[in-house]
Amino acid sequence: MSQHRASEQAEEAAAVMTAAGMPRMPARVLMALLAAPDGGYTAAELGDRLGVSAAAVSGAVRYLQTLHFIRRRSRPGHRRDRYEVVSDSWFGVMTANAPVYNRLADLIDGIRAAQDDPDAAVHAAEMSSFLRFMARRMPELVQEWEAERNGPEGA
Incomplete structure (x- = not known):
């Protein structure tokens, strides 16, 4: 895939993430x-x-670092840090939210x-029940994902 096509796909994916609730600029940067x-x-x-200001990038990378989706890397001999996606950040963030789901379910109760x-x-009962289900199932889903990602030799 050409770099131009990859950029187009990235913009489309960012639009979908924005529609799902992520702020626009962090979605574009990610x-x-x-x-x-x-x-x-x-x-x-x-x-x-992205054709945006340094301030827009700064706010977006700060937001994404807070979520642990990206990290800043310094490189010896270079003045400017680089940003990159953190491997496995998605399921780490999802599983870290299990206690939040339980607490929210308690409050909804x-x-x-x-x-x-x-x-x-x-x-309220439906929402609470769903949140407790997600908190209970998230560790199991991560284990399933790790087994699938590692393939038959990792199982």
């Missing part, structure tokens, strides 16, 4: 880094590639208990 050559890009290269409206209580 997808640009997925399409980057080995070693990633500097902030200036990201700005040039509290909302449900205080409800006078039976229909609202049903909605």
